[in-house]
Amino acid sequence: MIYALCFTLILVGLYGITCKKNLIKIILGFIILDYGINLFLILIGFRKDGIAPILDKSMDINTFAATSVDPLPQALVLTSIVIGLAVTALMVALATRIYERYGSFDVTKINKLKG
Amino acid sequence: MTEYIIFTFLVFMILAAVAALESKDLLSSIISIGAVGFMLSVVFLYLKAPDIAIVQVVVEILTLIILIRVTISRDIRTIEDTRNFMPFAKNVILLFVLAVLAARAIGLLPEVGVNLSKVAQYYLLRGFEETGAANIVSAVILDYRAYDTLGEATILFTAILGAVVILRRKAKE
Missing domain, CATH: 1.10.287 (Helix Hairpins)
Known part of the structure; x- marks a missing residue:
């Protein structure tokens, strides 16, 4: 059920990318898609009644390995979040330039091909 | 809960x-x-x-x-932010098909909270003695998969470089 809700979030992002006219709205759809995919990956690594993958001094290593959540998706999602920020910055820079040239964020008005 | x-x-x-x-x-x-x-x-x-x-x-x-x-x-x-009706309807149909396919795929996933990964067990058991990091996530990022982090830094650098080049006021002659 949580997976289904998470996928609904991804679908909302896809709806924003495909159905919206405004460039900023398309970027927002991309951000929502990004969030949904990150959340999905973290959900895959979750373990019921688990603990964070940080080793405590008083804790036995075997019980730690038996109760901790999966550290691998967390490490990869950490990378993916930062990349998402960089890509968002790049898209916003492009949108700014497009606005300066055409005076609009509307993608249906940005169809003049001038040399 | x-x-x-x-x-x-x-x-x-x-x-x-x-x-x-x-x-x-x-x-x-x-x-x-x-x-x-x-x-x-x-x-x-x-x-x-x-x-x-x-x-x-x-x-x-x-x-x-x-x-x-x-x-x-x-x-x-x-x-004003709605597209013409026909592309909109096409997109909604596309999303609906995607949702149906995803419902099939989600049915095949294990339950939330059941973790079947074997490599995680290795990291959790050996991570502390092999890398000396108490936080296993940082052990994975900075030791086991340091090349991934290098690639991430490259992507970050390239994207920010692209943004700076696009936003630059005027290209040098």
Whole structure:
């Protein structure tokens, strides 16, 4: 059920990318898609009644390995979040330039091909 | 208990995402995106991923700053924002087909909270003695998969370089 809700979030992002006219709205759809995919990956690594993958001094290593959540998706999602920020910055820079040239964020008005 | 909390947060996240996409005012839709991101950070905390939660908060603040910077100085804030009917209907049909396929795929996944990964067991058992890091996530990032982190830094550098080049006032002759 949580997976289904998470996928609904991804679908909302896809709806924003495909159905919206405004460039900023398309970027927002991309951000929502990004969030949904990150959340999905973290959900895959979750373990019921688990603990964070940080080793405590008083804790036995075997019980730690038996109760901790999966550290691998967390490490990869950490990378993916930062990349998402960089890509968002790049898209916003492009949108700014497009606005300066055409005076609009509307993608249906940005169809003049001038040399 | 944790599942119900995550469930509630996810419902509110979807509502905020729809509000962000459907709002007529660009600034309020950006604020809604901020709500989605901060709720996502809380969900990460409940999913026992504190490192991700911290990074998510920082990245969310930076995203909001960038988006508000690009929106606030423009004069057009309210927008007419629906496409013509036929492409819209096509897209909705596409999304519906995707949802049906995903429902099949989600049925094949293990339950939430059941983790079947074998490499995680290796990292958790041997990570401390092999790398000396008490935080296994940082052990994975900085030791086992350091090349991934190098690649990430390269992507980050390239994307920011691209943004700087695009936003540069005037190209040098």
